[in-house]
């Protein structure tokens with residue numbers, strides 16, 4: 001977990017974990033980092049925690065052990081992260097599809113779905129080619145469109161849905177701080 005950045009502008013307390021969910025490229029990690037800076041709270045990227053726990057990159061975990069093993073590690077790591085002090089937590093795109101993870105998030109956190117359109121997801125994920133094994137299996141746009149269809153109904157069960165639109169991520173983070181205050185998650 002990263003320490004709160006020194007430039008935090010507004011000291012607010014988190015009453016629960018704020019768990020960011022959504023597809024690859026939705027901006028979960030980028031928004032999570034900005035939120036942490038604005039509020040002066042810690043931020044964790046679950047994918048980074050998985051890489052640290054496994055001692056290898058996500059593409060290497062998929063290649064050497066397969067997706068089921070990746071999902072098992074992901075479930076364990078997220079369960080551990082949800083036990084600690086409240087922080088901003090960005091989940092990998094598939095993590096919220098796991099029923100046990102959803103239950104833990106509901107018990108200890110407040111989930112926020114960052115909903116982005118297909119063009120945005122394709123554009124953002126194309127900048128980091130090779131880092132997301134699911135997108136290497138064929139045409140990334142077709143894969144993302146299929147994932148949208150299967151995952152959006154589950155992401156829709158999050159406590160809050162935020163349409164990312166084409167607004168800058170800084171603006172999105174500022175708006176989200178206000179929404180989290182209204183929900184009593186930031187006090």
Ligand code: S3P
Nearest residue numbers: 023024025047092093094132133
């Ligand atoms: C995945 C998303 C990735 C990473 C892994 C699988 C998914 O995280 O966990 O490649 O199943 O959607 P990001 O959503 O942070 O890219």
